[in-house]
Amino acid sequence: MIGRLVLFGATGDLTARYLLPALAALRSAGHLGDRTQLTCASREDWDDGQYREWAAAQLGRHGGHLPAGARDAVAASVRYLRADVTDPADVAAAIAGDGPVAVYLALPPAVFPRAVTCLHQAGLPAGSRIVLEKPFGEDLAGARELNRLLGRLVPEQAVFRVDHFLAMTTVQNVLGSRLANRMLEPIWNSTHIAEVEIVWDETLALEGRAGYYDRVGALKDMVQNHLLQLLCLVAMEPPITLGERDLRDRKVDVLRSVRTLTEDDVVRRTRRARYLPGRIGDLDIPGYTEEEGVSPRRRTETFAEVELELESWRWAGTTFRLRSGKALGRDRKEVAVRFRSVPHLPFGHSGEALPNVLRFHLEPEGLTLDLTGIGAHAHQLTALSLTARMEPPGLPAYGRLLLDVLHGDPALSIRGDEAEEAWRVLEPVLSGWAAGLVPLEEYPAGSAGPPPRRR
Template sequence: MINRLVVFGATGDLNARYLLPALAALRAEGRLGDRFQLTCSGRKDWTGEQFRRWAAEQLDRHGAASPAAARKAVAESAGYRRADATDAADVASVISGDEPVAVYLALPPGIFPDVVRALHRAGLPEGSRIILEKPFGEDLRSAVELNRLLASVVPEDAVFRVDHFLAMTTVQNVLGVRLANRVLEPIWNSAQIAEVEIVWNETLALEGRAGYYDGTGALKDMVQNHLLQVLCLVAMEPPLSLGERDFRDRKVDVLRSIHPLTDEDVVRHTRRARYLAGRIGDREIPAYTEEEGVDPGRGTETFTEVELRLETWRWAGTVFRLRTGKAIEDDRKEIAVRFRHVPHLPFGDGERAVPNVLRFGLEPEGVTLELTGHGTRPQSLAPLDLTAPLQPPTLPAYSLLLLDALSGEAALSIRADEAEEAWRVVTPILSAWSRDLVPLEEYPAGSAGPPLRSEVP
């Protein structure tokens, strides 16, 4: 267990909203020992006391689920050093010491290569680890280069590419439900499942994130990492164990099995759009191109839909649809496994059973099985839904990821080849979009998103 954590970019939103509250939750659960040291670093010219006051405010705002004593302990124990994370001398002054250190890069992904080079020149103590937020690179070429740089600093098992979706209770529950229930695993294949829909639609608009989002877009921000990770858990073959090698090998198998998209495939099976001005509840939302910090010329999408097919015995013939959008009328964050129609119904004329759907709610968390039962009239049918809310997790997702990184448990970390395979999947889409082969559609903020293809005149 590493007892030193250094956070670069510590005055930013990631540390405020997620990392500090995650540490407070670990402290409250007794998972951080008395030897644990937290060093935070940023470019703001703050004293240690100024940072601790700021940290206390952020913990009260974002970490209220943890006891006040735990929040106070984390804030008061944090050290602060002003430093440029791309400068080797500054980095060396922050990570100095003989004991191994876990270095968290809570920074814009575009500067990861420069920071990794600075870490290399500064010299990490033996046994140290590096933790990176997604996206891992900006395209396939840069992902390969970033992995090469990381390998020059620490071994692969000391690199933690974190994706908090993998630690979410419902995402983990996908494995429990499909692998631990005899009734499901035999029918978890294309013979029974017509479509798997993985959706992350949110009412949130840009919310001041133009600096990051406008250079990224929905495809890179959500599909290339989060939604592809969820797809892996839904589609993977049963692993021998949930240990890091078995588990991650099966995820890479899924990514490798995704049918490579040609330009024609991209035109037929992908969509992109961005929101216009509109209203969501009592909020007036400006058009995306009018948001502060947005460059309209980039053509950044805020909505995307991608249909993928897997070339495996289990999944040949099943459609995997990944969809995400911002400024949508309602939050919809779920995995919907849609089964095929029954071959025959011995009921009255006009009666038709709706195909069964197994839904894993991501936010709020829960599992629902949509069946068809007998209706109130003779030989009639009616929906029959079975819903099971999930118990809230003991620790939030970021707490689990931090604990894994500190303890060296890499199963929920993204391996180098996995990161590169995910970029292989989306690279043809990015290429075709850059040549405007797929039109950039528009939808009003507060709507359901672009109209279905069948509704387009």
């Protein structure tokens, strides 16, 4: 286990909301001790005391459910450095020390190439690891170049392109439900499944993240990485093991099987939109272009939807719809597997059998199976729903990922060829949207999104 962690971007939203609480959770569970060295680096001209005060406040705000002793221990153990990740001398000072180091780049993707170059110039100790947040690059060419730079720095096994969705309990349960239940795997194919909808709709608006989000948008922020990862777990062939090679090989197979979208497909099978002023609960929400730090000229989307088809024996004929939107009227975060209707009903005119739907709820975590059954009157059909709630995970998703990094297990990180294939899938969408083939629709904040398209 690596005993040193250097975190660049240590005053950002990702660190405050997720990484510091994840470290406290690891401390509370006994995975981190006093000998673990934590160096936090950012551009703010602070000293150790100022950063520790800030870290303690963020841990109280975002990790208040964790034991106070663990939060205090993490905040007190931090060493802070003012550093520019694009300055080789600053980078060398941050990673200086004995033995291998895990370097976490909690930074915007545009900074990755320069940061990796500086790490190469500084010279990482043997056995070190590097962690990069999504999205990995900004397009296919950028991902290929970044992979080339990383290959000069460390072996592929030491590169952790993390996506915390893969460590969520319910996401892991997609594989568990498929592969550990005899009744599901035989019908997990296009003969029985008509459509899979992978959705991350949230009531959350921009929340001060314009500096990052306005340069990325919903397609790159959510669909290109998180939702495509969920697609891989839903559609992959059963791996021999859940080891990093077997699991990641099968995920790459899924991405390679996605049919390349034509310009006509982009027009018919993709949508983009952004929110107008509206109301969510008791809050008045300004329109996206009125948010501080947003440039209307970028025409950044806050809603993205893409329909994909897989050219494989198992999935030919099934539609995979990936959708994500901000500032919507309700949170809906799930994988919905819609089965085909039964071929015949012997109940006369006693009602309609709705298609069975298996829903993997991502937040809050749970599982629901929608069925059709008999109601109070004989032969009268009625809707039934079976629901299961998951036990709270032992570690938060980022805690699991950080532990994998420290132990050197890349199974839940994204391999280089996988990152490139994900961009390959969406390159036609990016090009088509840039060319204006798909209009930028609008929807009021607090609504269900843009009006449904007539099919």
